[in-house]
Each structure stands twice: as C-alpha cells, then as structure tokens.
Amino acid sequence: MLAALLYGKENLSLEQVADPTPSVGEVVIKVGAATTCGTDLKVWRRGGHAKMLKPPTLFGHEAAGEIVAVGEGVTAWQVGQRVVANNSAPCIKCFFCQRQEYSLCPNLTWNNGTFAQYLKIPAPIVQQNMLPIPDDLPYELAAMTEPLACVLHGVARSNVKAGDRVVVLGDGAIGLMFVAKLAHDLNAEVLLFGGNDQRLQIGEKLGAAKTFNYRQLPDIPSFVKELTQGWGADVVIEATGVPSVWETAIACARPGATVNLFGGCPRDTTITVNTEQLHYSELTLKGVFHNTPEYVRAALSLLASRKIPFELLISEHRALQDLEQVFCEMRERKVIKVAMIP
Numbered sequence: 001m002l003a004a005l006l007y008g009k010e011n012l013s014l015e016q017v018a019d020p021t022p023s024v025g026e027v028v029i030k031v032g033a034a035t036t037c038g039t040d041l042k043v044w045r046r047g048g049h050a051k052m053l054k055p056p057t058l059f060g061h062e063a064a065g066e067i068v069a070v071g072e073g074v075t076a077w078q079v080g081q082r083v084v085a086n087n088s089a090p091c092i093k094c095f096f097c098q099r100q101e102y103s104l105c106p107n108l109t110w111n112n113g114t115f116a117q118y119l120k121i122p123a124p125i126v127q128q129n130m131l132p133i134p135d136d137l138p139y140e141l142a143a144m145t146e147p148l149a150c151v152l153h154g155v156a157r158s159n160v161k162a163g164d165r166v167v168v169l170g171d172g173a174i175g176l177m178f179v180a181k182l183a184h185d186l187n188a189e190v191l192l193f194g195g196n197d198q199r200l201q202i203g204e205k206l207g208a209a210k211t212f213n214y215r216q217l218p219d220i221p222s223f224v225k226e227l228t229q230g231w232g233a234d235v236v237i238e239a240t241g242v243p244s245v246w247e248t249a250i251a252c253a254r255p256g257a258t259v260n261l262f263g264g265c266p267r268d269t270t271i272t273v274n275t276e277q278l279h280y281s282e283l284t285l286k287g288v289f290h291n292t293p294e295y296v297r298a299a300l301s302l303l304a305s306r307k308i309p310f311e312l313l314i315s316e317h318r319a320l321q322d323l324e325q326v327f328c329e330m331r332e333r334k335v336i337k338v339a340m341i342p
Helices: 038-046 123-128 145-156 173-185 197-205 220-227 243-251 275-280 293-305 320-331
Strands: 002-008 011-016 027-035 063-070 082-085 118-121 130-132 165-169 189-194 210-213 233-238 253-261 284-287 314-319 337-341
Touching: 002 320, 011 320, 027 082, 038 320, 063 118, 123 130, 130 293, 145 173, 145 293, 165 173, 165 220, 165 243, 173 189, 173 197, 189 197, 189 220, 197 210, 220 243, 233 243, 243 253, 243 275, 314 320, 320 337
Parallel strands: 165 189, 165 233, 189 210, 233 253, 253 284, 314 337
Antiparallel strands: 002 011, 027 063, 027 118, 027 337, 063 082, 082 130
C-alpha cells in the first residue's frame, strides 16, 4: 500500500509498504479520508512528538474508513462496517485510569499511520475507542472525532458558564472548534484572536461574537481589558502552542478567571508567571491534554448531529500524493484542515 513515513524534521516520504494484517483483537480499515491536524504540522516541523511517535514511523492520526479485515477474537465488528478509531486508548488498570483520569494514563496505546491506504487498529483501541459512524456522515467529518474530543475535554475543564466572556487565542482548527462548542452549546460570548482574516471570518460563522487580527493589536491584554470594563476575560483558552502566547493568555485573565493552556508547546520550553497576579487574583491555570473515551463518543455524536457546520474547517480534498505540499500550505497558513483521500 501507499503510506506516508516521517523520518525527521520536514522529512516526509510516500512509500510502498506491506499491507497491514490484523493480529488477535485487531482490525484493518480501508481509509476513506484522513484529515490533517495542527498537531501533525507541529510533528512534521519538529520531527517528532514527545508522547505519540518517534521517527521513522507511519504518520497521521485522524481517519475514518471501512473495515476490510478482522483479527482472531474480534466478534463485535464485521467487514464492511464504517468506523472511526481514536488514535489512543487508556490501559484502564493504572493509578490514573482507576481514577478515571484516562488522558493521564502512562500506558496509553497510541496509533499512527492514517496517511495511508489502509490502517491497522490495535486491540485496545478496537475494544474502547473505535465507533461505528452513521451512513450519512462523510468520512472527512467523522475523521475529526479525535481533535473535537480533545476540545470537548478542554471545554469541560475550563469552568465556562453561560454568558461568560471567553477569549480564544488561536484561529487554527482547534481554536475554531473551541469557538463553535462554546458559542453553540454554552452560550458564551467568544472573542477570537488570530492572524488570518479568512479564518477569523470562519470563526464568526461558527459563533464568535467578535474577531480580531492580533497583527493589528500591539497589546492584546490591554485591548481585552478595554473590552471587558477593565477586568479581563472570565475564561481564556490558549490554542497555539507558543510559550509567549501562554503568557499573553494569563495576562488577559480577570481576577478569579480560568486560563486553559491547551496548545502544546515545544519540549522543554518554559514560561514566566507573575506570582503576584496568580496569588492575589486567584487565577486557575490549567494544562489540558488529549481526550478520554467519554469525549470521543461525545465528539462523534456532536459531529453526527450536524448542528454545527464543522465542514467549514475542511479547506480542501486532496490526493495522498499531495501530502507534503499540503503541509507546506498548512505551514504558510493557506489551509486549515485538508481531507486526504488515499
């Protein structure tokens, strides 16, 4: 089969590799669509990921497709079913899993390789985090289950109440998903900051009350305070993974606010926090990572409901052979998410 392999920083190769065959408890799917992700872009640019993968490796982690083979012992699934599989599954047995803190499981089973014609799903994911998708849900929308599950996890940890003023920093797919969920389901007043006018327009279509191009703002925290009677935002969500923007997020918060530091920064980076502000303003700073089986199911349900136009995030449909060019276009911020069709 044709598959993408990552060898290092911006070193991606499309190669013919052996078709996968399922072992005990596993299934193989024919990929209907694999969506690109900001995390994939960061992995491509950085040459790896601290938790999910180390090159050389099959690449990509968002996909939906049709089961074409089942391994020994698989009885709940059949060839021909349309499914989406999360890119991980918790062990269920460890200290954290016993406390239902599944995203912290140190034994997560990871799966990569969605940018390929076929994808093998490990047994733990088959058992816990593979779901059937409705016949009328396009593969490219179902493939967004994983990032949306991460966003739903982030929303749940952000202490957002109806009517809250929420600042979202970042107009990538994740930031835009936060806007959609917060505006549609939590009735929050979302203020979206980003650097691309076309993406900001999509943010408005997804429910942002106001959008701002940060390139035109010399001081975002001061501007946020002007918009909020001098106080700052009730909740701030950082969705870029840039350490300096983490600091900006904290500076945008009102006393008593929650700051969700959601975007994953490069390994071993640090930020500076004003201890006086943190202490006397009673800020809550949260790092939120990945997803859990609960949010995977909730994400697919939300996508299947079609009540939010998540298709606005799909910039293009492209052939797998165009993958490296697509990442170059993502780096240049010409596209948001691209549905790769093997």
